[in-house]
Amino acid sequence: MESEKYSKELDVAVRVVHMACSLCQRVQEGLVSTSSDQVKSKDDDSLVTVADWSVQATVSWILSDIFGCQNVSIIAEEDVQTLSKADSADLLAAVVNTVNECLAEAPKYGLQRPDKVLGTSQILEAISRCNSTGGPTGRHWILDPVDGTLGFVRKDQYAIALALMEDGELVLGVLGCPNYPMKKEWLSYHHEYYQNMSLSSPPTSDSWEKGCVMYARRGSGKAWMQPLVRGPKKLEWPNSARLIRVSSINDPALATFCESVQNSNSNHSFTAGVAHTVGLRKQPLRVYSMVKYAAIAHGDAEIFMKFARSGYKEKIWDHAAGVVIVEEAGGVVTDAGGRPLEFSRGVYLEGLDRGIIACSGATLHGKIIGAVYASWDSSNL
Template identity: 75%
Template sequence: MYDKMLNRTHKTHLRICKDWSVQATVSCILSESFGSSNVSIVAEEDIQNLSKAKAGGVLETVVKTVNECLAEAPRYGLKGPKMALGTTEVLEAINRCNSIGGPAGRFWALDPVDGTLGFVRGDQYAIALALIEDGEVVLGVLGCPNYPMRKEWLNYHHRYHRIISKLTPSTSESWDKGCVIYARRGSGEAWMQPLLHVNKNLVWPNSARPVRVSSIDNPSLATFCEPVEKANSSHSFTAGLAHSVGLRKQPLRVYSMVKYAAIARGDAEIFMKFARAGYKEKIWDHAAGVVIIQEAGGVVTDAGGCPLDFSKGIYLEGLDRGVIASAGANLHDKIIRAVDASWDSSAL
């Protein structure tokens, strides 16, 4: 039992360090590109909690990790700092992550580790970054370190397929390389590329390929995603909805915004999330995924058919019951009609 407690404590420490490290790294890269005075970020963690954690060595770990990450920046066509950052510079970078969003101006929404349990368990998680201008998402990026290049492998635990991948020849399609998916509002395209290359001489941006939502609009052939944790969404309600619209496949339960990536890439057709009463969705949990699916040809709305509103601060205020993402309008309309027919008996 003591060993389990130590292991759990270590994983929690690792997750906390990763959150702040990612925030600081992203803040530094954006500041290098646009100037620190022009960078405003809405993010999950704040500097006050990190300052309190100094005694536990967390801050030292964060500073070390940030410098290790920034040293890799040139490999991805980015400009890193001329010298290693100190504690003050890292804290300043994290302090730029204190925006509260709103309807006017430009800010970034960042989820440094979306899918905490997935990360801790070595399963699916994502780093999500979105640019929001005057309340509208104009750019979305999802980094999915454990996202398999083969659809069927999403149904299994990541570590199992890391073992399998060691038994097969290494290619750019290998399970353990992950991917980055991104899109810009109005472009009509979403793109994906490997997170890392087997061929280290290949320039990273040159491997991008377009992704598109699935063409399936027959519910009996469609796959739907939902959160793994029951606390985040009602599995019983989504199961009832799935049955009522003719979805026959088992749900694909995946941690994090990888669900959005799965729909954009055509690995699934529907994502449904209906949280318990009182839960408020945060903008960083959806912004990047929404624009990626839309530019890949899909549809994302609340359960009333209205666009998600990213102009009200850190929460999706005014959200009608839940979030629905679909590969096409026909499937989307069927889900919305099913929600309307079933909601009164949902107990949500």
């Protein structure tokens, strides 16, 4: 039955992302400070933690175990070079320990645990298996093990993102957002602040405080959200899911606009110009990671714009899962020229026209595209 295509892949992806969320929360609880051995600096100055490598190893091992190593191609952010260096022995030991702790809990998510504890070489192999460069043919998983590592280290917003592409087309997307607040107004606060606030007001029985997994299958016209599996009591799988839908606001004056926190790889002054031209009145919501896509899919924001600074190239794992979820929830995602994003040309979003625009609907999207052209012409005079 055509409508059920990719249902097994989606089911496995949702479960493994739930596992990855749990792993990240455990690592985060142990992350006392950014000066600890658990954080390494990558060449591009972004932080890489035990969580990045551990999530990559876990996802790689589960997908390979279920679908067979020879059938699984994974495009992912981390490689094993840093981990394999002599001075990384403690870091590697922490990763091995973290992965095995996580895999031991696989049955809680309806997945098989390994027969025996995985050794260092098996874990390095699982990480290094994620070395695909994608392309227009075949089936490729696209993984960002911890998107928004700075948000993760600061105990703010971050995401675990997994998508599947077949013959150049995205077919499913899953986003784990461990700190995503269920109250829209808390998105603009630092996570620890609303954690303290939530202690003063007990949660109602039909809501959960924070943390979810959002997911969608291409062509279904539906996007879903589940609360995280948490606590010592075993939550029966399948977990409860509810449909999510983009906001119906199409007046720019009422719209909430998201952008990246850091301006090192995005042009805040240009987006401010576009926002002014189109009549956006609210202050931009600066959020780490693909949680910006989650906010649009969930109806908590209407617009996300990103215009890269010159020399920065967008990577497919920073957008793939979010794009599927926003589009299936009723939103629109294109480049600034109004064209669909191209995920089939390697690890970068090649041929991108100026930037990326995600909106809750076609009306707002059209207005933003028009404002981009107007602003671009005036800024390039």
